[in-house]
Amino acid sequence: MINFKKLIFAPLFLISFLTLIYLTTPLFRSYDFIFSLSLNTLITLIYISVLISFSSLLFILLATIAEDWRISLSTAIIGSAIAFVFMDPVFAVIFAVAIFISFLLSNLSLDVALKSYLNFQPSSLLGPPARHLSGLLILTICIVYFFSTSKIIAQNGFQIPDSLIDTAIKMAPLPTTGTQTEQANLPQITGEQIELLKKNPDLIKQSGLDPKILDSLANSSKTSLAPQELSNNLIKQTVKDQVQNFLKPYLGFVPAVLAILLFLTFQFLVSILNLLIYPLLWLIFLILEKTGFVKFETEQRTVKKMVV
Numbered sequence: 001m002i003n004f005k006k007l008i009f010a011p012l013f014l015i016s017f018l019t020l021i022y023l024t025t026p027l028f029r030s031y032d033f034i035f036s037l038s039l040n041t042l043i044t045l046i047y048i049s050v051l052i053s054f055s056s057l058l059f060i061l062l063a064t065i066a067e068d069w070r071i072s073l074s075t076a077i078i079g080s081a082i083a084f085v086f087m088d089p090v091f092a093v094i095f096a097v098a099i100f101i102s103f104l105l106s107n108l109s110l111d112v113a114l115k116s117y118l119n120f121q122p123s124s125l126l127g128p129p130a131r132h133l134s135g136l137l138i139l140t141i142c143i144v145y146f147f148s149t150s151k152i153i154a155q156n157g158f159q160i161p162d163s164l165i166d167t168a169i170k171m172a173p174l175p176t177t178g179t180q181t182e183q184a185n186l187p188q189i190t191g192e193q194i195e196l197l198k199k200n201p202d203l204i205k206q207s208g209l210d211p212k213i214l215d216s217l218a219n220s221s222k223t224s225l226a227p228q229e230l231s232n233n234l235i236k237q238t239v240k241d242q243v244q245n246f247l248k249p250y251l252g253f254v255p256a257v258l259a260i261l262l263f264l265t266f267q268f269l270v271s272i273l274n275l276l277i278y279p280l281l282w283l284i285f286l287i288l289e290k291t292g293f294v295k296f297e298t299e300q301r302t303v304k305k306m307v308v
Contacts, residue, residue, distance in 0.1 A: 005293065006066040010075045013058035017079045020051035021095075024141055025086040027262075028148035031158075034258050049269035052141075056106075056133040057277055060126050061284070063107050064114065065294070076103035087144075095144045102136035120296060122285040123278040130281075131274045138266045146259035158254055 023044065027033060033041050059079075063072040080096040080103070087095060110129045117125055288294045 006068060006071055008293075009058055009062040009065060010071070013055060013062050013075060014079055014082075016051055016055045016058055018082050020048065020055055020137075021082050021086055023048050023051065027141075028087065028091060028145060029152075031149045031152060031258055034261055045265060046269060049266055049273055052134050052137050052266065053130075053270050053273040053277065056130045056137060057280070059103060059133060060106065060110060060130040063110050064126060067114070069107065069111075072107050073104070076100055076107070079103070091144050091148055094147060095140060098140040098143060099137070102133060102140060106133040106136065122281040126281055127278045130277050134270050134274060135267070138263060138270060141266070142259045142263040145262055146255050149255040149258050153254060 033044075059072075059076070062075060066072055077100065080100040083092040083095040083099070086092075106129055109132070110126070113125055113129065285294070289296065
């Protein structure tokens with residue numbers, strides 16, 4: 001019965017941590033989501049933040065109830081090894097080592113607190129270790145994200161997502177006075193003219209544009225887009241090229257910037273969720289005490305004081 005009590009939180013922690021790794025792994029395959037402003041992305045980030053906070057709480061509860069390093073560290077090793085199921089081996093090694101160190105440090109600080117407290121108050125005693133562990137989990141995720149984005153950018157380069165450019169253009173619309181009349185008088189660019197420009201890319205470069213914009217115009221002409229759409233495509237490609245040229249000298253810093261943005265995002269969301277840890281801890285131990293799962297003993301100790 002004692003062993004059952006000590007292991008009661010282990011399956012819950014492993015299920016929560018497995019789900020966390022499963023939802024986090026797709027973040028390491030692309031950097032586009034960090035620029036996404038969609039509701040689905042926000043929901044995914046909230047789910048991951050909830051699992052970070054919940055996994056931290058469950059591990060602290062496991063270590064507290066078990067009071068045995070063999071149980072808590074064995075569970076931490078199993079949880080760290082789950083990364084090899086979902087991630088590339090290189091990233092899985094980094095993730096597993098960093099995660100295990102996080103669990104080890106949290107267990108060490110918790111063990112010191114459990115051996116030195118005078119009055120058991122679950123909120124004040126277990127809340128800070130759970131909050132610190134969630135911060136270490138966020139840091140680990142961001143470290144792996146840094147290495148994964150560095151590899152992606154080194155292999156494929158860095159491209160500003162079209163969705164971000166579209167959002168920027170919508171937020172800064174062009175003046176509409178006389179636009180329809182002017183667009184109606186705009187000459188259509190034929191396929192022959194586009195091919196001629198492709199053979200003379202210097203003419204495009206003299207205008208400060210990337211010759212790749214001709215591919216976009218060629219696709220637009222094939223689909224017979226309206227002048228308004230052609231104008232929007234031209235503006236979009238021009239803005240994208242200018243941003244790409246501006247970022248080109250700083251590509252080495254892009255992975256670090258993206259990792260910092262991810263860290264700040266998770267830190268903000270998790271810090272809000274961690275406010276619920278303290279009342280939740282109080283409620284959990286109230287239930288454990290009422291059901292007889294744990295018992296509390298009151299001790300009287302002799303205290304030596306100096307009197308002058």
